[in-house]
Amino acid sequence: MRTLLKPLLAQDPRFVSFYAPIFQSLTGKNLLKLGQQVHAQMALRGFEPDAYLGAKMVAMYASSDDLDSAVAIFHRVNNPSTLLYNSIIRAYTLHGFSEETMEIYGRMHCLGLKGDNFTYPFVLKCCAELSRIWIGKCVHGLSLKVGLESDMYVGTSLINMYVKCCDMSDARRLFDKMTVRDVSSWNALIAGYMKDGEICLAEDLFGKMPGRNIVSWTAMISGYTQNGLAEQALFLFDEMLKKDSKVKPNWVTIMSVLPACAHSAALERGRKIHNFASRIGLESNVSIQTALLAMYAKCGSLLDARQCFERVRRTQNNLVAWNTMITAYASHGRGSEAVSTFEDMIVAGVQPDNITFTGLLSGCSHSGLVDVGLKYFDYMKRVYSVEPRVEHYACVVDLLGRAGRLAEAKDLISKMPMQAGPSIWGAMLSACRKHRNLEIAEIAARSLFILEPENSGNYVMLSNIYAEAGMWKEVDNLRVLLKAQGVKKNPGCSWTEVNGKAHLFLGGDTSHPQAKEIYEFLLDELPKKIKAAGYVPDTSFVLHDVSEEEKEHSLTTHSEKLAIAFGLLNTSPGVVLRVTKNLRICGDCHTATKLISRIYEREIIVRDLNRFHHFKDGNCSCGDYW
C-alpha cells in the first residue's frame, strides 16, 4: 500500500474521484498513519472534501479507532446529505456511542433527511440498546412510508429492536406480515422467545424455519442453557453436529454450550467440547478459556480450571478471568487461595469490580475467614472504590452468621443502606439453622415467604429447624401452609457421571437398573462398615415424625447416598467420584460420606446447591464449616 501510494501522491490531484478510493482502501485496515498523511497532503493543497469524500474519510478514521478525527471531519464538511450522516452514524455505533447516534439521527430528521436502508439498521440497533421503543416505532413508521419495512436488513433490525425492547407481540406481528423473511429475522425472533422463557414458541419456529444457519442453532442452544435446560442444550449441540454438516460451530456456539456442561456437572462432556474447541482453533480465545475455567470449576475439577486460568494469564490480564478463578476457589471452599488470587490480581494491576468482591467475600465466608472477610468488606469501598451492593452485604451476613455471630449479622441488616432481599434473609435463615436460633429464624423465614413465596427451599429450611427442635406441630402447620400456597416441594436428586453417561437418582428411588445391587450395598454392607467406624445416624435431618428405625431407612436412601453407592460399585478403585445434588447436602450424608472416603479410600467430590465438598481420608474440605 505504501509503495503504491507514493507515486500517486506525487501527482497533483484535483478530483474527489482521486482521493475517495484511497481513503476507501485504507478503511478497516488500521492504517491510520497513512490515512493521516494523505489527509495532511490534501489539506496542504487546500483541498476541501465534499460530502462523498467526507464520508469516506469519516469511515477511515472511525475504523482506525480515531473517532475524534471522524467527528471533526463530519462537522467541518457540514453538508446535509444522507451519505455523510450515515457515515457518522456508523462511526458512533461502531464505537458504542448509542446516545450520540440518536442525537445525529434527530438532527437528520430536523434537516428533512429521510434516511435510507443504511441508516435504519444502525438507528434501530441503538434504539434496542437504549430501550427506546417509541423512537423505534417512529423509525418503523418511517420505513413503512418509504417502503423499506420489508428490506432484509431493516426488517431484521426492526424485529430485533422489538425483541430487545421486550415487545414480542409487535415483533411477531411484523414477522408475520413480512413476505420475504431472512434467516436472521427467524433467528432474532427465536432468541426473543427464548429470552422470555417461551421455549415452545421458539422450538416451533426453529422446527418450521426453511433454512438454519449456525446462529439459529446457537440461539436455540443458548436459549436452552439460559432457561436451565442443560440436557436439551447438549442434545441439540449433538444433533447439530450430526444432522447439519453445513454449519460450522464457532466460538459463540461453544460459549453457549459450555454453561450447560457446567450446569449438569458433565465433566466428560465438557472435556470433549474443550477438545472440539481446540480442534477448531479456539484455544487462544480468552472468552472461551474463561468459560472453560468456569465449566471445569463447576464440574468439580479445580486443577483443569487453574490450567485454563494460566493459559489466559500467559497472554492477557483479564478481569473476568480473575473473577472466575476467585469465584471458583470460593465455591470449592478454598478461601485462602481466593484471597491470594485476589492479592495477585491487585499486584497484576487489575482494578477489581463488584463481582470480584462477591467471589472474595463468599470465599472468606465458606472458609470461616471471618476477620479477613470483614477487612476486605471494609477495604472494598475505602481502598478499591467499589460500592458495596446487596450481594456483598449478603456475603457478610453469611460470613457473620456461619460463625455464629447472629446478633452482629442482624445488626448489619438493619443498618444497610438498601432493602434486604432474598439473599440476605436466606443467608440469615441458614445461619439460624446452623446455630439453632428459632427466634431470628422465624423473622427471616417470614420475610422470605413474602419475597419468594414459590421457593420451596425456604419452607423446608424452617421446617427442618422446627424438626430439629422437636416442634412437630409447627412442622405440620408449615406443611399445611405449603399445600395451601400450592408450592411444589423440589424433590432432592443427585447424579453422577460414569463413562461419560449421567445417572440420576431421586431419594428412595428404585427405578435404576442396578437398584438391587445399590440397595444391598447401602442397607447391608455399608452400615456394618461405617457403624464399626463409629457412625451414628443423625436422624434430626429427617422431617417426618416417625419411628427411629423408619427415619434411619429414609436417611439411608437419600439421593446422594444412592449416587455415591452407584459410583463405588461401577468405577475402579482410585477413580475420583463426582456427585452433584440439586439441594444442600444433608448433615447425615456429610458424616457418612466422610467415613466412606476413608473406608473405601476414595476421593469423593460432592457439589451441592451452594458449594463443593471434597471428601478425602475421612475429612471434608469444608472442615465441617457449612
Place this chain on the structure above:
DNA sequence: ATAGGGTTAG
C-alpha cells in the same frame, strides 16, 4: 450493515 455471547451471593 442484520441474528447467537464469558464471571454474580443463600
